[in-house]
Amino acid sequence: MEKIIVRGGRRLSGTVKVEGAKNAVLPVIAATLLASDGKSIIHDVPTLSDVYTINEVLRNLNTEVAFHDNTVTVDASKELLDEAPFEYVRKMRASVLVMGSLLARNGRARVALPGGCAIGSRPIDQHLKGFEAMGAKVKVGNGFIEAQVDGRLKGARVYLDFPSVGATENIMMAATLAEGTTILENVAKEPEIVDLANFLNKMGAKVKGAGTGTLKIEGVKKLYGAEHAIIPDRIEAGTFMTAAAITGGNVLVRGAVPEHLTSLIAKMEEMGISIKEEEDGLRVIGPERLKAVDIKTMPHPGFPTDMQSQMMALLLRAQGTSMITETVFENRFMHVEEFRRMNANIKIEGRSVIMNGPSDLQGAEVAATDLRAAAALVLTGLVADGITRVTELKHLDRGYVNFHGKLAALGADVERVKEEDHTEENETIVADLNA
Numbered sequence: 001m002e003k004i005i006v007r008g009g010r011r012l013s014g015t016v017k018v019e020g021a022k023n024a025v026l027p028v029i030a031a032t033l034l035a036s037d038g039k040s041i042i043h044d045v046p047t048l049s050d051v052y053t054i055n056e057v058l059r060n061l062n063t064e065v066a067f068h069d070n071t072v073t074v075d076a077s078k079e080l081l082d083e084a085p086f087e088y089v090r091k092m093r094a095s096v097l098v099m100g101s102l103l104a105r106n107g108r109a110r111v112a113l114p115g116g117c118a119i120g121s122r123p124i125d126q127h128l129k130g131f132e133a134m135g136a137k138v139k140v141g142n143g144f145i146e147a148q149v150d151g152r153l154k155g156a157r158v159y160l161d162f163p164s165v166g167a168t169e170n171i172m173m174a175a176t177l178a179e180g181t182t183i184l185e186n187v188a189k190e191p192e193i194v195d196l197a198n199f200l201n202k203m204g205a206k207v208k209g210a211g212t213g214t215l216k217i218e219g220v221k222k223l224y225g226a227e228h229a230i231i232p233d234r235i236e237a238g239t240f241m242t243a244a245a246i247t248g249g250n251v252l253v254r255g256a257v258p259e260h261l262t263s264l265i266a267k268m269e270e271m272g273i274s275i276k277e278e279e280d281g282l283r284v285i286g287p288e289r290l291k292a293v294d295i296k297t298m299p300h301p302g303f304p305t306d307m308q309s310q311m312m313a314l315l316l317r318a319q320g321t322s323m324i325t326e327t328v329f330e331n332r333f334m335h336v337e338e339f340r341r342m343n344a345n346i347k348i349e350g351r352s353v354i355m356n357g358p359s360d361l362q363g364a365e366v367a368a369t370d371l372r373a374a375a376a377l378v379l380t381g382l383v384a385d386g387i388t389r390v391t392e393l394k395h396l397d398r399g400y401v402n403f404h405g406k407l408a409a410l411g412a413d414v415e416r417v418k419e420e421d422h423t424e425e426n427e428t429i430v431a432d433l434n435a
């Protein structure tokens with residue numbers, strides 16, 4: 001079993017470089033399916049397991065995909081197949097993002113139902129509502145969602161009940177090749193939405209309003225391969241900003257875009273952390289004492305749910321009572337039990353978590369419950385007394401490239417090792433095999 005082993009007590013210093021954004025690159029790769037002519041070339045692609053998964057999904061749809069030197073090249077000019085099987089959707093829910101492109105290009109898409117996951121039930125009803133409004137017939141059965149349209153999709157007016165990131169992206173992609181204009185209201189405003197719209201427009205699409213609450217998409221007949229560089233990952237940037245702050249360190253996070261991080265910067269400054277804009281990033285200097293604050297996760301430009309667990313790690317070290325309220329996902333507190341194993345003074349009350357700090361954190365063996373929890377547990381280990389071992393690293397690898405290596409380069413005592421599994425059950429199996 002692979003583990004990250006952290007010995008707490010070091011202040012971080014130096015420079016760390018942010019990768020391209022996972023949550024931007026996945027929809028952009030899904031969008032390359034829309035190009036029936038020419039190759040798409042995507043730069044600044046991080047080497048994450050999620051990227052390998054979406055590339056596999058595309059290859060299975062009869063495209064040619066290459067991935068070298070942080071560049072993905074996709075040739076989707078041949079006739080596409082239209083099914084994304086469960087083996088991929090199970091690994092990565094963002095596989096459903098191929099549905100809009102496939103439906104627009106082929107008039108049919110069949111994608112395995114994603115099911116629940118560690119952070120909530122995550123339905124896709126808003127995606128489907130958009131496809132239906134554009135004339136598709138949607139059927140759910142045998143573990144699959146099937147959407148089909150006779151001829152082209154038709155432009156429509158769609159109002160999202162919640163500004164879902166995935167629904168905004170999927171419907172936006174579908175609408176690019178629809179007949180007529182689509183008006184999409186109450187949409188997500190995340191920077192990743194803007195990045196996708198920019199890529200689609202380079203392909204020949206006519207998308208207006210990205211970054212605002214309303215999108216206007218004039219359908220076109222055909223889209224072409226295009227070249228694009230992915231925006232920096234604001235969540236990876238925020239994670240390293242937290243690492244600097246929690247250790248009382250001084251770190252330049254290269255590639256961090258201040259406009260993408262306003263809510264995080266505001267909250268960190270309230271905690272007494274110094275954040276300065278430099279030419280190529282943000283310098284973060286942690287204070288001796290962190291102040292307690294309250295946080296509520298919200299769609300962008302509110303505080304991002306994907307920074308919730310890392311911020312929780314930081315608030316465990318703050319003086320006084322802090323509260324975090326999670327409004328985006330109904331079940332994103334699985335990491336709280338793991339923090340408790342590290343002696344955190346923390347309790348859950350409904351959709352909020354209350355912390356009385358600073359907790360006297362102690363190293364322990366803990367298991368990552370999702371990708372951000374994985375990072376947050378490592379961050380907690382940086383300031384815990386003794387040794388912390390973090391397991392279930394498959395989650396971490398979905399969202400962070402060489403996380404332990406980047407922390408070690410900043411001076412952390414952290415390593416990633418393969419350890420034998422000494423659980424009783426495993427030893428019995430091994431003994432039986434040897435008998």
Ligand SMILES: CC(=O)N[C@H]1[C@@H](OP(=O)(O)OP(=O)(O)OC[C@H]2O[C@@H](n3ccc(=O)[nH]c3=O)[C@H](O)[C@@H]2O)O[C@H](CO)[C@@H](O)[C@@H]1O
Pocket residue numbers: 022023024026094120121122123124125126127128162163164165166167299305306328329330
């Ligand atoms: C690959 C990617 O970009 N993932 C991000 C994306 O996920 P994702 O696109 O899945 O997140 P959404 O914004 O769609 O989901 C937000 C909330 O809306 C609900 N919902 C969503 C769609 C729908 O049809 N019906 C519905 O009820 C979800 O269950 C959830 O409670 O945005 C989330 C919210 O910022 C981030 O945490 C994820 O990191």
Ligand SMILES: C=C(OP(=O)(O)O)C(=O)O
Pocket residue numbers: 023093094119306371372399
């Ligand atoms: C929840 C996340 O991602 P996904 O939607 O891919 O599960 C995340 O990036 O924190």
